[in-house]
Amino acid sequence: MPKKILVTGGCGFIGSNFIIYWLKNHPLDIVINLDKITYAGNKKYLSEITKNKDCKKRYKFFKGNIRNVKLVQRILNKENPDIIVHFAAETHVTRSEGAAENAKRFFDTNVAGTFILLESCVQLNKHLRFIQISTDEVYGEVKDGFRKESEKKSGFGKATSPYAKTKAIADDLALSYSDKLDVIVARPTNNFGPRQNPEKLLPRSITNLFLGKPIEIWGEGNEIRDWLYVEDTARAIETLIEKGKTGEAYNIGANNKPEITNKEIAELLVEIMNLNKEKMIKFVPNPRKHHDFRYGVDTEKIKKLGWVPSYNIKELFTKTIDWYKENKKIWLSLKKEAEKLYND
Numbered sequence: 541m542p543k544k545i546l547v548t549g550g551c552g553f554i555g556s557n558f559i560i561y562w563l564k565n566h567p568l569d570i571v572i573n574l575d576k577i578t579y580a581g582n583k584k585y586l587s588e589i590t591k592n593k594d595c596k597k598r599y600k601f602f603k604g605n606i607r608n609v610k611l612v613q614r615i616l617n618k619e620n621p622d623i624i625v626h627f628a629a630e631t632h633v634t635r636s637e638g639a640a641e642n643a644k645r646f647f648d649t650n651v652a653g654t655f656i657l658l659e660s661c662v663q664l665n666k667h668l669r670f671i672q673i674s675t676d677e678v679y680g681e682v683k684d685g686f687r688k689e690s691e692k693k694s695g696f697g698k699a700t701s702p703y704a705k706t707k708a709i710a711d712d713l714a715l716s717y718s719d720k721l722d723v724i725v726a727r728p729t730n731n732f733g734p735r736q737n738p739e740k741l742l743p744r745s746i747t748n749l750f751l752g753k754p755i756e757i758w759g760e761g762n763e764i765r766d767w768l769y770v771e772d773t774a775r776a777i778e779t780l781i782e783k784g785k786t787g788e789a790y791n792i793g794a795n796n797k798p799e800i801t802n803k804e805i806a807e808l809l810v811e812i813m814n815l816n817k818e819k820m821i822k823f824v825p826n827p828r829k830h831h832d833f834r835y836g837v838d839t840e841k842i843k844k845l846g847w848v849p850s851y852n853i854k855e856l857f858t859k860t861i862d863w864y865k866e867n868k869k870i871w872l873s874l875k876k877e878a879e880k881l882y883n884d
């Protein structure tokens with residue numbers, strides 16, 4: 541049976557990669573994208589879809605805020621989706637810190653926005669599958685070991701940054717609706733790949749190198765993230781749509797072996813691009829008051845559904861670098877704005 545999927549935040553990094561993956565691999569399905577186009581959203585990320593005759597006719601875009609109740613309810617009634625994949629969020633930890641006004645923006649979108657989507661589905665009797673895209677950051681810093689899904693404390697528990705706290709609350713909120721909706725929570729680790737805003741570590745580093753500038757590593761660069769390729773996340777969400785169990789949360793991670801520090805990420809990029817390590821990696825003071833040292837998730841639960849991540853990180857980094865090489869027009873215009881965040 542062809543499916544209709546409402547994607548929120550589909551002009552952002554993971555959302556756009558998910559839409560491209562879905563429309564190409566599900567030739568009968570329809571995707572509706574609701575995105576406010578904040579600084580992180582870009583319609584050009586979806587040019588592969590809008591320039592493809594077949595995909596274009598199965599794709600519809602609404603520009604708007606997930607907090608706009610009337611708009612959300614109009615879309616739900618008119619389009620009647622079978623599934624919602626909810627990506628839309630404020631996502632950059634650095635932007636969530638500092639002034640309370642910053643944190644409020646995160647609360648408004650990540651908590652109130654999620655609440656409006658969930659509540660609207662219930663009020664309109666839409667018994668659909670709702671995939672809440674959460675994050676591994678809801679477990680807080682994990683110095684060693686791997687957290688199972690059941691080990692998440694409530695939203696007011698361990699998450700550190702305002703970003704992580706709002707995502708943790710939204711995660712709880714979504715699960716609290718699983719008596720009325722077919723809710724599944726997905727908790728992916730640090731994604732990388734094409735179409736990410738150049739303010740985030742990997743694209744910032746790659747685009748710096750393309751502009752002849754060194755990569756900036758905060759502190760000593762010993763922090764560890766579990767680097768997951770964005771198409772693997774899209775496949776994991778597909779697995780959850782098809783085989784996930786209502787009311788359950790699933791960790792999605794690559795479980796990098798060996799684990800990789802931020803400093804090693806920089807070294808790998810410089811090596812792939814054939815540049816000089818001493819000249820092209822610079823260590824700068826860490827602008828964050830607190831920087832989580834490591835996150836770690838146990839991924840056995842989703843693996844039992846048949847999903848496995850790709851393992852060749854060097855090959856996937858090369859693929860990512862190639863995208864930035866071929867799409868300079870897209871990221872160059874965003875780079876100036878992104879750098880203001882670090883230089884102001």
Ligand SMILES: NC(=O)c1ccc[n+]([C@@H]2O[C@H](COP(=O)([O-])OP(=O)(O)OC[C@H]3O[C@@H](n4cnc5c(N)ncnc54)[C@H](O)[C@@H]3O)[C@@H](O)[C@H]2O)c1
Nearest residue numbers: 549551552553554576577578580581605606628629675731
């Ligand atoms: N990027 C990662 O490594 C990562 C890891 C784990 C989880 N996540 C989660 O995945 C989801 C997507 O992350 P991303 O990195 O693609 O984010 P992103 O910042 O690249 O994109 C967010 C998108 O949401 C849209 N948006 C923001 N506020 C909105 C609103 N009020 N109404 C409608 N649209 C709005 C933006 O315009 C943008 O297109 C988020 O929920 C994030 O918490 C991301």
